[in-house]
């Protein structure tokens with residue numbers, strides 16, 4: 667909910683939809699279609715808590731898309747496709763505790779390596795079994811030396 671009168675100048679605040687700037691990791695993104703209250707006199711913007719959360723989530727999604735990274739919701743979908751808790755998914759990927767919750771909230775961006783690993787798992791879900799089976803850690807036999 668927005669105030670009826672602007673706290674800055676006392677002008678009337680009207681409901682509006684438009685593009686608002688939001689800063690993510692030092693980069694300002696222009697997020698379109700944001701519901702907000704706008705002062706008719708000074709242009710002060712008022713956001714409901716819900717709208718502020720959506721604005722942040724959309725700015726994070728846009729910033730990650732521009733960097734070629736999976737969005738928080740895509741990461742959550744991949745994890746859920748394996749029916750794994752955040753902790754179990756961290757174990758599968760080999761990342762530290764609380765890492766996946768931060769990726770899914772958008773507060774921390776995954777690195778390119780983790781991003782590619784998650785894309786591989788999405789494309790080839792059976793690779794999760796390869797990761798958990800331990801077969802990657804069996805040492806390959808060294809080729810025998812030729813006597814020639």
Ligand SMILES: [Zn+2]
Pocket residue numbers: 672673674675676677705706707708709710
């Ligand atoms: Zn105002």
